[in-house]
Amino acid sequence: MLHEKTVAFIGAGSMAEAMISGLVNSNKIPAHQIIATNRSNGERLAVLEAKYGIKGIKLDQLQFDQIDVFILAMKPKDVEKALNNLIGQIEVNQLVLSVLAGITTTYLEQNLHNGQQVVRVMPNTSSTIGESATAISPGHATSNENIILTQELLGCIGEVYTIKEKDMDIFTGLAGSGPAYFYYLMEHMEKQGSEAGFDVETTRQIIAQTIVGAAKMIQEQDVTPTVLREKVTSPNGTTAAGLKALDDNGGGLAISKAVEHAAIRSKEISEQIQESLLVSANK
Numbered sequence: 001m002l003h004e005k006t007v008a009f010i011g012a013g014s015m016a017e018a019m020i021s022g023l024v025n026s027n028k029i030p031a032h033q034i035i036a037t038n039r040s041n042g043e044r045l046a047v048l049e050a051k052y053g054i055k056g057i058k059l060d061q062l063q064f065d066q067i068d069v070f071i072l073a074m075k076p077k078d079v080e081k082a083l084n085n086l087i088g089q090i091e092v093n094q095l096v097l098s099v100l101a102g103i104t105t106t107y108l109e110q111n112l113h114n115g116q117q118v119v120r121v122m123p124n125t126s127s128t129i130g131e132s133a134t135a136i137s138p139g140h141a142t143s144n145e146n147i148i149l150t151q152e153l154l155g156c157i158g159e160v161y162t163i164k165e166k167d168m169d170i171f172t173g174l175a176g177s178g179p180a181y182f183y184y185l186m187e188h189m190e191k192q193g194s195e196a197g198f199d200v201e202t203t204r205q206i207i208a209q210t211i212v213g214a215a216k217m218i219q220e221q222d223v224t225p226t227v228l229r230e231k232v233t234s235p236n237g238t239t240a241a242g243l244k245a246l247d248d249n250g251g252g253l254a255i256s257k258a259v260e261h262a263a264i265r266s267k268e269i270s271e272q273i274q275e276s277l278l279v280s281a282n283k
């Protein structure tokens, strides 16, 4: 039962905060059962406590045996140290979720107990408002019960997709990094709107509503983006002019490349971390 579980974030940065916000707002798990930890930044923990009503605890004061679900939320470069600390504190049956880009379940399993319950997770920052597109890939020892618990927990912050781990890099390119592409697009549209004399705040809200409307059309109607795009585009009209400018300036290619390169980077991070593991094993 989700409402009886205690969840501890290891790392209390942007992604942890986005997930904490979504979890608390969902009201499916009491705020006092959510714990944010870090190594030393007490001020940051106090801010999270005040804002969300959760508990902030420095890692060396955490009662690890009281935790049902750990969520690793540090940068990938810090994972080795974090796992070295964690393995001495947790039991094999405690569930460890990792939101770290590029960090595989194999890596987590190799660095925790034999048979450790692990799930690789890729949320995005829209977790803040319960609108994440989140992927999960369980480790091979992870029980069905823990997979269901993970789905329930992450269901509090948006939609959950259970995917094959080989697809995690492309999912990261699409959805983990995805919000940034839309913000980038919005920054450019906003600039153009305000240069034409619209006030920035109004422009921002108009663009946001336009994106929400387009996204909901896809979610609520059984129609492809191509068909919807064609419906907007009158022959020789304004949209045709806009789309031609996008094409002439490599707009489509740029978007494809953004997704491709984010996915490549996710794979690269996995390879680099795996290599560093081999180097330290051979020392």
Ligand SMILES: NC(=O)C1=CN([C@@H]2O[C@H](COP(=O)(O)OP(=O)(O)OC[C@H]3O[C@@H](n4cnc5c(N)ncnc54)[C@H](O)[C@@H]3O)[C@@H](O)[C@H]2O)C=CC1
Pocket (backbone or CB within 6 Å): 010, 011, 012, 013, 014, 015, 016, 037, 038, 039, 059, 073, 074, 075, 076, 078, 081, 082, 099, 100, 101, 122, 123, 124, 125, 176, 177
């Ligand atoms: N920001 C995003 O949109 C998304 C981030 N992620 C993943 O989330 C992870 C965290 O990203 P951000 O929150 O953006 O980074 P961040 O830099 O804001 O936060 C990381 C936090 O981890 C803490 N930390 C580092 N080593 C630690 C350790 N050994 N024990 C405890 N705490 C430790 C740091 O003090 C910092 O507070 C990354 O691995 C990233 O790949 C995943 C999906 C989306």
Ligand SMILES: O=C(O)[C@@H]1CCC=N1
Pocket (backbone or CB within 6 Å): 101, 172, 176, 177
């Ligand atoms: O930029 C990053 O590496 C993280 C992972 C996905 C989104 N942000």
